[in-house]
Amino acid sequence: MLHITLTQKKLANDPTDPLGRTFYGWDEHATTEQNWKNNRGYWVLGARAKRESYVLFSYNEQHEVVMAAEIAEIIDAPGKPGKRIIEGRPLPESHPVYQAYVGRPTPDSARVRNPVTYIDSTVGGWLCGCGCGTEIFSGEFVRGHEQTALHQRVAKIGTIPDFLRWFDALHEGATPAAGGSSGSTIMSRDGQLDLAVSSDGRVRLTFTPSAA
Numbered sequence: 104m105l106h107i108t109l110t111q112k113k114l115a116n117d118p119t120d121p122l123g124r125t126f127y128g129w130d131e132h133a134t135t136e137q138n139w140k141n142n143r144g145y146w147v148l149g150a151r152a153k154r155e156s157y158v159l160f161s162y163n164e165q166h167e168v169v170m171a172a173e174i175a176e177i178i179d180a181p182g183k184p185g186k187r188i189i190e191g192r193p194l195p196e197s198h199p200v201y202q203a204y205v206g207r208p209t210p211d212s213a214r215v216r217n218p219v220t221y222i223d224s225t226v227g228g229w230l231c232g233c234g235c236g237t238e239i240f241s242g243e244f245v246r247g248h249e250q251t252a253l254h255q256r257v258a259k260i261g262t263i264p265d266f267l268r269w270f271d272a273l274h275e276g277a278t279p280a281a282g283g284s285s286g287s288t289i290m291s292r293d294g295q296l297d298l299a300v301s302s303d304g305r306v307r308l309t310f311t312p313s314a315a
C-alpha cells in the first residue's frame with residue numbers, strides 16, 4: 104500500500120502547477136474531496152506505486168492516517184519531469200481499507216523523513232462470519248451479512264414467529280421468569296405443540312394446528 108505523509112496545509116501559487124492548486128498539505132477544515140484534489144500530486148513515485156491499489160495519507164502533526172483512496176492510475180505530472188499524479192477516488196467510510204486505517208496511528212514504517220513510503224498491508228485476510236467466503240478487512244461481517252447469518256439461523260428453526268417462540272421457550276427455561284406470567288404464550292386454537300431436542304443441542308418447537 105502506498106503511504107504519503109502530508110504536512111499542514113500550505114498555500115500554493117505555482118502558475119505551472121498541473122493541478123492548479125491553491126493549497127497543498129492537510130486541511131482539517133476542508134472536505135475529503137478537497138484534500139484529495141490538493142494532495143494527489145505531484146509526487147516522486149517509483150515503479151512500485153503502479154502496482155499498488157490504495158494510497159493512505161497521514162497528517163504529520165497528528166501521526167494519524169487521515170484519508171485513504173483507491174488508485175486508478177499513476178500518471179506523469181505535465182511540466183514536472185519525474186513527478187507523478189495519482190488518479191483515483193477517495194474511499195468512503197464504509198470501505199474496509201478506510202475502516203482498517205483511517206483515524207488510526209500512522210504505521211511505524213511510514214514515520215520516516217521521506218513522505219512517500221510503502222507499507223506491507225497485513226490488514227484483513229479473514230472471512231466473513233456469515234460463511235459466504237468473502238475476505239474482509241475489519242469487523243466480523245461484510246456489511247449486512249450479519250442479517251444473513253441471523254436469518255439462516257431463524258430458518259433452521261422455522262419462521263420468525265417460530266424462532267421467537269423457540270427463543271423465548273429456551274430463555275425461560277434458562278432463567279425462570281419473575282411473576283410467572285411474563286413470556287407466556289396463549290394458544291387461541293387447538294393444536295399440537297412439539298418440542299424436539301437433538302443430541303447436538305438444537306431445539307425445535309413446532310405448533311401444528313388441528314385440522315378444522
Ligand SMILES: [Zn+2]
Binds near residue numbers: 231233236245
Ligand atoms: Zn458474508
